[in-house]
Amino acid sequence: MVRVPRLDRNVSAIGFGCASLGSRISAADGQRAIARAIDLGVSWFDVAPPYGDGHAEALLGQGLRGRRDKVVVCTKFGIAAPQVSFAARLIRPAARQVVATIPALRRVASKARATGARAAIDPAMIETSVARSLQSLGTDYIDVLALHDPSQDDAANDAIFDVLRRLVDKGYIRAVSIAGAPDSIIAAVRSVQPIDIAQFPDMPFTNAAPLLRSRLPAPQPMFVTHSVFGAVGAIARIDGSRQHRIAAIAEQYGIDGSNAAQDLPLRFAFSNNPDGVVIISMFNTSHMERNIAASIAEPTPGFALAVRRALASTPAHAAVP
Numbered sequence: 001m002v003r004v005p006r007l008d009r010n011v012s013a014i015g016f017g018c019a020s021l022g023s024r025i026s027a028a029d030g031q032r033a034i035a036r037a038i039d040l041g042v043s044w045f046d047v048a049p050p051y052g053d054g055h056a057e058a059l060l061g062q063g064l065r066g067r068r069d070k071v072v073v074c075t076k077f078g079i080a081a082p083q084v085s086f087a088a089r090l091i092r093p094a095a096r097q098v099v100a101t102i103p104a105l106r107r108v109a110s111k112a113r114a115t116g117a118r119a120a121i122d123p124a125m126i127e128t129s130v131a132r133s134l135q136s137l138g139t140d141y142i143d144v145l146a147l148h149d150p151s152q153d154d155a156a157n158d159a160i161f162d163v164l165r166r167l168v169d170k171g172y173i174r175a176v177s178i179a180g181a182p183d184s185i186i187a188a189v190r191s192v193q194p195i196d197i198a199q200f201p202d203m204p205f206t207n208a209a210p211l212l213r214s215r216l217p218a219p220q221p222m223f224v225t226h227s228v229f230g231a232v233g234a235i236a237r238i239d240g241s242r243q244h245r246i247a248a249i250a251e252q253y254g255i256d257g258s259n260a261a262q263d264l265p266l267r268f269a270f271s272n273n274p275d276g277v278v279i280i281s282m283f284n285t286s287h288m289e290r291n292i293a294a295s296i297a298e299p300t301p302g303f304a305l306a307v308r309r310a311l312a313s314t315p316a317h318a319a320v321p
Contacts (some may be wrong), residue, residue: 006196012294015044015279022052034063054081076148095230146177156191201227223276245310272304
């Protein structure tokens with residue numbers, strides 16, 4: 001468990017990502033996964049209006065009925081739900097079956113999926129977006145509201161944060177977050193905006209969490225990280241010398257070589273963000289149980305740094321100052 005200071009409560013170190021709930025993942029499978037995750041102790045759920053072709057918020061709300069007080073919900077504003085044609089909705093079930101049969105097609109299907117439109121955030125539309133999210137989620141409050149992939153200008157916009165303060169005062173939201181690139185998070189903090197939580201992608205190749213720790217003044221926002229499995233393909237393609245270094249790290253830290261491609265990024269994620277939440281999309285029960293077991297284990301000091309050094313093009317001990 002980790003502490004969320006702004007909410008004055010503890011939550012699971014692992015978060016349930018809902019990006020494909022209602023698109024790649026059917027409503028029925030999603031409901032089963034949400035129920036199982038809560039039963040296993042997951043208490044952070046991450047969603048947004050465009051997720052799941054625009055259906056994820058409503059499906060998550062259905063899955064949380066009767067259990068809303070047991071979890072924290074983070075939703076977002078700034079990217080509208082995508083417009084999905086009637087024909088696309090009709091073929092979605094068949095497409096899910098094809099991808100389930102031929103997993104290699106998942107990347108192609110993901111690229112073909114409609115995404116919400118990005119535009120400069122209009123402060124006047126924020127409360128309308130929040131009202132829609134409240135209705136979709138079937139709740140009267142949002143634990144964490146995040147600016148969704150904002151530009152640096154939006155992240156430092158006083159008018160946006162004036163609206164967010166009013167929504168906090170009204171009780172519609174309880175904490176404010178930036179969900180985007182580290183540069184936008186830094187822009188918000190430097191402009192003295194009230195950021196309680198910083199959400200960003202963090203992989204062994206990006207070094208995002210240490211970068212933010214070094215550049216944000218105290219008190220720092222709580223970190224919520226995601227996309228660590230995006231590194232799996234890149235790790236598989238590294239050259240031989242780095243492969244040997246990664247294999248040595250896996251052996252040193254007791255990671256089974258046959259599962260290193262999945263277990264090493266997972267261990268990295270929790271070690272690199274030991275006091276925050278790591279969001280993972282996990283609708284398969286066996287994957288969920290494996291991920292949750294990793295989140296419960298004590299973070300390994302030095303592991304994340306060892307991985308970053310092993311993946312560096314030049315080993316740390318050979319680097320020239």
